[in-house]
Amino acid sequence: MKGADIIVESLKKEKVECMFGYPGGVVIPIFHALHNAPFKFVLTRHEQGAVHAADGYARASGKTGVVIATSGPGATNCVTGIATAHMDSVPLVVFTGQVKREQIGNDAFQEVDITGITRPITKHNYLVQDIRDLARIIKEAFYIASTGRPGPVLIDVPVDISNGEYKFLYPETINLRGYKPVYEGHPGQVKKACQLIASSKRPVIYAGGGVVISNATKELREFVKKTGIPVTTTLLGLGAFPETDPLALEMLGMHGTYYANHAVNESDLLIAIGARFDDRVTGKIAEFIPNAKVIHIDIDPASVSKNVLVDVPIVGDCKRVLAGMTEIVTAPEIGEWQAEIEKLKRENPLTYDMNDGGRIKPQHVVEEIYRQTNGDAIICTEVGQNQMWAAQFYKYTQPRTFISSGGLGTMGYGFPAAIGAQLARPDKRVIDIAGDGSIQMNIQELIVAVQHRLPVIIAILNNGFLGMVRQWQQIFWEKRYSHTCIDFAPDFVKLAEAYGAAGFRIETYDEVIPALQQALAITDRPIVLDFRVSREENVYPMVPAGQSFKEIIMRELLA
Amino acid sequence: MAMLNTDNLKQYVISVKVENRFGVLARVASLFSARGYNIDSLTVSATEQEDVSIMTIVVRGDDRVIEQVKKQLNKLIDVIKVSDHTGIPTVERELVMVKVNAPPNKRSEIYQLGEIFRADIADISPRTVTLGVKGDPEHIDNFIELLKPYGIKELMRTGRVSLLKE
Numbered sequence: 001m002k003g004a005d006i007i008v009e010s011l012k013k014e015k016v017e018c019m020f021g022y023p024g025g026v027v028i029p030i031f032h033a034l035h036n037a038p039f040k041f042v043l044t045r046h047e048q049g050a051v052h053a054a055d056g057y058a059r060a061s062g063k064t065g066v067v068i069a070t071s072g073p074g075a076t077n078c079v080t081g082i083a084t085a086h087m088d089s090v091p092l093v094v095f096t097g098q099v100k101r102e103q104i105g106n107d108a109f110q111e112v113d114i115t116g117i118t119r120p121i122t123k124h125n126y127l128v129q130d131i132r133d134l135a136r137i138i139k140e141a142f143y144i145a146s147t148g149r150p151g152p153v154l155i156d157v158p159v160d161i162s163n164g165e166y167k168f169l170y171p172e173t174i175n176l177r178g179y180k181p182v183y184e185g186h187p188g189q190v191k192k193a194c195q196l197i198a199s200s201k202r203p204v205i206y207a208g209g210g211v212v213i214s215n216a217t218k219e220l221r222e223f224v225k226k227t228g229i230p231v232t233t234t235l236l237g238l239g240a241f242p243e244t245d246p247l248a249l250e251m252l253g254m255h256g257t258y259y260a261n262h263a264v265n266e267s268d269l270l271i272a273i274g275a276r277f278d279d280r281v282t283g284k285i286a287e288f289i290p291n292a293k294v295i296h297i298d299i300d301p302a303s304v305s306k307n308v309l310v311d312v313p314i315v316g317d318c319k320r321v322l323a324g325m326t327e328i329v330t331a332p333e334i335g336e337w338q339a340e341i342e343k344l345k346r347e348n349p350l351t352y353d354m355n356d357g358g359r360i361k362p363q364h365v366v367e368e369i370y371r372q373t374n375g376d377a378i379i380c381t382e383v384g385q386n387q388m389w390a391a392q393f394y395k396y397t398q399p400r401t402f403i404s405s406g407g408l409g410t411m412g413y414g415f416p417a418a419i420g421a422q423l424a425r426p427d428k429r430v431i432d433i434a435g436d437g438s439i440q441m442n443i444q445e446l447i448v449a450v451q452h453r454l455p456v457i458i459a460i461l462n463n464g465f466l467g468m469v470r471q472w473q474q475i476f477w478e479k480r481y482s483h484t485c486i487d488f489a490p491d492f493v494k495l496a497e498a499y500g501a502a503g504f505r506i507e508t509y510d511e512v513i514p515a516l517q518q519a520l521a522i523t524d525r526p527i528v529l530d531f532r533v534s535r536e537e538n539v540y541p542m543v544p545a546g547q548s549f550k551e552i553i554m555r556e557l558l559a
Numbered sequence: 560m561a562m563l564n565t566d567n568l569k570q571y572v573i574s575v576k577v578e579n580r581f582g583v584l585a586r587v588a589s590l591f592s593a594r595g596y597n598i599d600s601l602t603v604s605a606t607e608q609e610d611v612s613i614m615t616i617v618v619r620g621d622d623r624v625i626e627q628v629k630k631q632l633n634k635l636i637d638v639i640k641v642s643d644h645t646g647i648p649t650v651e652r653e654l655v656m657v658k659v660n661a662p663p664n665k666r667s668e669i670y671q672l673g674e675i676f677r678a679d680i681a682d683i684s685p686r687t688v689t690l691g692v693k694g695d696p697e698h699i700d701n702f703i704e705l706l707k708p709y710g711i712k713e714l715m716r717t718g719r720v721s722l723l724k725e
Contacts, residue, residue, distance in 0.1 A: 119586060120593060124636045127582070144636060178578060178639045302630035305623075 003131050004033035004162040007095065010138040011039070013170045016066050018042065018057060018423055020050040024070020025110060026097035029162040034068075042423065042452065045444040047074050049416040051081020052442065055090050056417025059403045060378060061424035062215065064091040064146050071097040072110030075156075076117065080410060082152045083121040087407025088236060089213055091150035093141045100160040101129065115156050123151030131164040139171050148181030149300040150213060181299060185316035190324055193271075193295045193312045198330040200269035200293075202337045203229045206252065206281075209236030209406065210274015210298060212399045216319035217241070220273065223326045228334060230341050232260040234275050235387075236406040239396040244375075246342065250350075253281040254543050255388040258348040258554065261541070263341055264289060265549045272296045274318045277307040278407070279546075287548035297321050350392050351555075356534040360509055362386070362461040365531050366393035369431060369459060372516040377429040378403060378421050382414040382438030384468035386461045388539040390433040401428075412441025415458060419445060422454045429457070429520065436462040437486055446499040449526035456526045457519050460492060463535045471538045475553075496528035503528040568619040570599070572644040572651075572721050573629065575614040578637040579605075587614055587638070590631050596620060600653075600718030611639065615721050648724040654693045654717045656681060657703065660710035661688040669709060676702045687712060695719075 001009070007030055011019070018040045023031045034041060044050040047069040054065030065085075069078050075096040085092045099108040115125045124144050126137045134157075141153040197203060211220055211233075217240050224231055224247060231241040232249035243250050249260035264270060270292045275281070282288040285307060296303075296310040297318055304313040314321055352363045366389050369377070375395055381387040381404040396402050403421055405413040418432040432439075439460055449456050464487030473481055496503025502522055506515045506529060519527040542553045577583045584603060591598050599617040606613055620628070625643075632641045661669050666688065673680065673690050676698070682689035692702050696719055703714065 115582065116585070119582075119589060129581075176636060179636045300634070302627065302634055306627055 001166065001168045002029065002033065002162065003134055003157070003164045003166065004029040006131075006134050006166065006168050007138065007157070007162070008033045008037050009168050010135055010170060011037070011066065014064075014138070014142045017063070019066040019068065020044055020054045020057070020420070021068035022047050022050055022070070022074060024074045024097060026099060026159040027068060027070045027074075027162070029159065030068060030095070030097070030157070040423070042419075042448065044416065044448055046442065047077035048081050048412070049442050049445040049448070051078050051092070051094065052084065052410075052413050052416035053420035053423075053445070054092055055081060055085045055413075056380060056403055056420030057424045058090050058092060058420070059417070060400055060421035062400065063424070064093055064142055065420065066093050068095040069097070070110065071099055071114070072112050074110075075112055075114040079117060079121070082118055082154065084405050084408045084410045084413055085152040086121045086123070088209060088405065089150050090152065091145040092152035093138075093145050094152060094154045096154060096156050097162070098127065098156045098158040101158045104158065114154065118154050121152070122154050125154040125156070127156045128158065128161050131161050131166040134161060134166070135168065135170050140174060140176060143174050144176075144179065148179070182301075182315050183299070183317040183320055185297065185314040185321035185324060189312055189314045190321065191328070193314060194325055194329045196269055196293055196295060196312060197227065197229070197271070198332055200332050201334060202267045203269040203271060203332060203334065204249070204263050204267040205229050205231040205271045205273060206234070206264065206275050207231055207237045207240045207273045208234040208275025210318050211237055211240040214274065214299070214318040215399070216274070216322055217399045219319050219322035219326065223322050223329070226326055227329055227331045228338060229271070229332070230263060230338065232256070232264060234278070234281060234406070235391055235404060237275065238391060238402040239399045242397040243395040244397055247338070249341070249345070251391050253278075254283070254545070255392065255539050255541065257350055257392075258541050258552065259341065259344040261543065261549045261552060262344055262348075267292045270294050272298070273322065274298060276303045279307070282307060283543050284546055284548040287550070352537070356537070358508060359534045360506065360512060360531055362389050362463070362531070362533040362537055363393045364509070365459060365461060365512060365533065366390055366433060368512050368516060369433070370394040372513065372520060373429055373431070377401070377431050378425060380404065380414040380418040380421060380430065380432045382432070382434045383409045383411045384435050384438060384466065385471065385537075385539050386433050386435040386438065386467075388468075389461065411438040415439060415456070416442050416445045418456045418458075419449050419452075419454060422449075422456050423452070429455070431457040431459055434458055434460045435467060436460055436464065436489060436492075437466045440490075443495070446496070446501055446526060450500040453524045454526060455523045457529060458526065459529045460531060461533050462489075462492070462530050463533050463537065464489065465535060467537075468539070470536070474536070474538070476544070492528055492530040496526075501526040501528055503530065505530045505532065507532045568621060570617060570619050570645075571625050572649070572719070573616045573618065573625075573632070574642045574644050574721055575616065575632055575638055576640040576642075577612050577614060578639065579610050579612045580637055583612070583637045584614070586635050587616070587632065590628060590635075591616070591618060594624065594628065596624075596628070600716070602718040602720055604720050613720075615719055617719060642723070644721045644723065649721045650724060651695045651719045651721045652693055653696055653699055653719040654691065655699045655703065656689060656691045656715050657706055657711055658687050658689045658713040659706050660686065660712060662686070665709060669706075672705055678702070
């Protein structure tokens with residue numbers, strides 16, 4: 001069997017249902033074999049779109065996303081997508097073509113050292129040097145990508161390997177002596193953690209993307225039901241705990257709620273679950289949680305005590321550790337703390353001023369999306385203000401319904417990710433909450449959504465600025481809006497129509513609900529909604545970068 | 560990250576058992592370089608198992624960052640085991656070759672010194688002598704120190720290999 005056929009047969013063995021990619025010279029043999037493959041192939045219009053789409057597919061479904069691209073520029077175009085997936089622990093297997101083995105290192109046409117380039121941004125990568133290893137490598141790649149702390153794995157396949165001949169034997173077992181993820185928490189540590197919890201007076205749970213990844217939302221809810229401990233989530237943890245619950249503090253960090261940040265700051269015990277103390281969460285480390293002990297549950301030992309020293313580390317899978325803890329934990333007596341939090345929430349809600357001379361406030365658009373979808377959509381975001389408003393003003397209640405580039409902060413991620421999410425979940429409405437800057441970074445994928453009749457809604461919060469940078473320039477850089485004004489812009493409605501998508505412009509409050517209803521009624525093609533929103537609206541609250549929670553800015557300071 | 564002042568930092572010896580595959584050295588080395596750490600020495604050694612190599616890495620840092628580096632090393636799929644040999648009983652060896660100025664009137668002194676350090680004379684020329692010495696790092700340091708007054712023209716150290724004591 002040809003190497004290219006071994007690849008396709010291996011993908012069948014891995015029960016791949018959907019694959020994303022873009023052809024090129026050295027992957028023609030693999031595309032030749034893919035022509036009759038029994039799974040769906042989505043041809044994106046840029047390799048970066050393919051990786052983001054596979055990433056969105058993976059985050060929405062929990063399955064591994066699969067990508068193929070050619071050598072050289074095809075491979076380098078994947079780099080941003082791979083780094084995005086790596087930062088957010090998304091399982092991907094990315095195949096790249098490579099020049100034939102005898103040419104490697106000779107600066108051949110479309111040659112790059114992609115295993116070298118992606119070494120720090122993959123969980124692991126392979127350059128296939130012997131066709132006899134090909135099936136084993138693919139088996140290992142899927143295993144490594146999806147187990148432990150998930151992540152992207154790249155397989156670089158020289159064209160003479162794809163064209164080579166060998167028998168197909170898919171290994172039954174995996175033998176990786178250097179890779180043995182720990183799933184069960186150490187019982188002694190679990191017991192210690194439960195003792196700390198039982199005697200705590202002001203505990204807070206800080207739940208991250210790891211809870212979503214390990215499918216531990218049910219276990220988290222049961223743990224909270226038993227202990228009554230309030231829960232804040234990270235950006236990627238949104239949906240891990242229902243934000244409609246009285247114990248939900250919603251998101252913490254730089255643009256988190258006042259009550260989440262206040263509660264964490266005042267806590268005597270912080271229980272971190274599948275979260276990694278990112279600088280956008282902690283602010284100034286030296287002043288973060290001055291009075292709290294820390295329990296940290298994480299599958300990645302390298303995440304423990306990396307930024308914040310931990311009192312009780314528990315290395316293991318969130319789902320199993322939480323289930324075990326719920327069994328033995330005694331609920332702490334925290335009635336006073338709960339009452340204090342209830343009051344904090346009541347007195348410091350997320351808020352904004354509706355009034356800007358009739359111009360729509362972007363927060364209102366997000367709130368209306370929540371209402372019109374009954375909170376049952378999958379929300380993807382781009383990066384910047386749109387991302388933060390989407391995180392703040394939509395109430396997430398289910399896991400895998402908020403899809404966003406958290407760690408890397410990749411503009412242009414949201415729309416291709418929405419395509420992937422829609423393919424994974426045809427039963428759900430998928431909405432990309434976008435900015436007018438980010439959407440232009442991967443707008444070419446619009447034709448893919450049209451081609452596959454995917455009713456993804458792109459809600460552009462169009463303020464004519466690269467809004468988050470403009471906000472920093474306004475607050476910290478003397479209001480010098482250096483190269484952040486992008487009101488020299490395309491007509492997004494005409495653009496949508498040119499691609500065969502639906503497009504509407506919304507300029508007043510009255511038009512918001514009808515436009516959303518009209519969009520939601522369309523089910524056979526993508527819809528671009530160009531919301532012309534308030535131009536200089538800022539995201540609040542805001543803890544300035546590198547400062548402590550005490551420096552929180554709650555609203556516009558009148559100049 | 561600010562440049563580290565490596566002079567004041569503690570020295571660590573980390574022994575990393577790895578799969579004997581291409582690319583492993585680059586993976587291990589880049590974990591250090593990505594954090595702005597300069598490796599003092601790195602030795603890749605064959606072992607009693609054909610498919611296993613051991614890298615002995617000598618690096619300066621502080622406890623917290625070295626702890627993080629060890630965890631990151633453990634995350635590499637091709638790393639089988641990470642052992643910290645810092646401050647625990649080990650046997651260590653390295654090899655140095657020194658080309659030193661040796662005018663006729665100093666030559667016998669240098670030979671004597673070499674004898675004390677069990678050096679072998681690797682090469683002799685009209686103006687220089689090249690000596691090879693193996694031993695633990697302190698032995699090597701002392702040898703180099705004593706040769707300095709004669710004028711060292713070239714010097715190469717292999718970096719150490721380190722085995723835990725039984």
